Amino acid sequence: MKSFHDYFDCVPYLESQRLILRPFSRLDMAEYFDILRDDQVQKYLGGGVPLFDKEPHISNWLNNINGRLLKSKTVFTWCVEEKSTGKIAGRVDLGGFQKKTMAEISYHFGRSFWGYGVATEVVEKVTSFGLENLNLQRIQGLVRVENTASIHVLEKNGYKKEGVLHCYPFGKEFHTVVMMAIVSPKLDE
Template sequence: MSRIQLSQIITKRLILNQPSLNDLGKISSILNASELYSKNTINIPFPYTLDNAKFWVKLADDGLKNQDQYIFAIRLKESNELIGGVDLGIDKPFNKAELGYWLDQKYWNNGFTTEAVKSIIQFGFEELKLKRIFATHFTSNLSSGRVMEKAGMKKEGILKCHTYKAGVYQDHVLYAVLNE
């Protein structure tokens, strides 16, 4: 695979592009606004520090260089304001990727996450030529499942005691979509 130059993905209302060091304050501010981000994900800590934001931006840079993770900032097209993040973690030997996302709570229930997820699935299939994209959510996070369904993903099952977080085993609902 030749090196992919990630510029941006433009949708009807959003721009998805590389997060930068200029975004650190905004990222930290959003992810510190509520403990829900941490409660509903495996990898977002609370509190969320500037160092955590730097790590995420570096992960985006390294992932692009290594072609094993494509991390996009989600921005409003009209203002370029950062409102979230979406990514594909690539499993090259099996030509598949795990999808992840988060969105500023102020923008929930407006279809922005679904719009971003649909566009990154299209990117994964058309640009990266992936065969499978999958995602999971905690059984308690039904809204995330609705996003996956609206983006064309199909529920495949429940992964019992899939992760252990904050002293509790978490069941995950598994969704996937195939490039057919």
Template sequence: MNIEILKTERLILRPITVMDLDYIHELHSLKETDEFNALGIPATIEETKQLLEKWISENNRELTTHFTFAVELITGNQTIGLIGINLGKVKYKNAEVWFKFHKDHWNKGYATESLKEILRFGFNELNLHRIEAGCAIGNVGSIHVLEKTGMTREAHTRKLLPLSSGWSDNYGYAILSTD
């Protein structure tokens, strides 16, 4: 399946490329974006390159199950974040979404706008039944994004996330195609 370019009113969601390496390394190296992310800050750009190459390879599989997009502003083609949707088992018709935006672009509605588009893509293009997301209980920004897109908090899992600050509880969110 070729991954298509998705567009919203203000954003372009396009498959990531090797040209995104420097941006992704910068994004993953920010302490602000690392605070609630289990990935950790990469030790070297080579570590980021390996992750990027894995994502590109997954995007280009004949039967893509992990979609990773760069999020750009329509005006100026500036990359402002990443968003992805990872499919679960085919029979369950489910997936998990994730996103990470540069701190300079927080609180402007970009994460909400891009997540709404990814949810639309998941339900309408991928014919999913259920889409899930998780976030650290202290990640107020992501909690707001998930709830603004109509996702429902369904779970509170104790000490699930290995964050730089220690183990964190996790909130589980989901939305159904019928919601």
């Protein structure tokens, strides 16, 4: 049986019914930047996901997410690809690990994938990976209060609203956010 540390050799390949979660590559960058250029996508990200579409920033980012941050057991960053078309749907992160028991989930997707259950499917897969494979006791997500669609995605995956944080640092800005969390069912046994 793999331990927590065994999963950080490379970004784990995960697959759901319609999607593949895999490491980002240089070939994904143009399509991913198109997602980030959309003001509607950026609206709820708190200025925390900059557009870095020039070298050496691209190489540095890829080296960080697929190398340094992974090896330091800081975060998993997945590129989300639609199986049927090969299109990049977005990104999901699981990181901020604390004592190998807790992590935070975050995600964003291209607008053409909104409303089709893509976020729900991705959150389900990453949450299962975190709770079952990494044996996390808790996964949490911070969502701006006005982002009701994202709150709903987390609720559909068993996350519970734990509270509202006012003037909270979110990305590079301050916003009112909802703390959503799911706790391992093993804790109830």
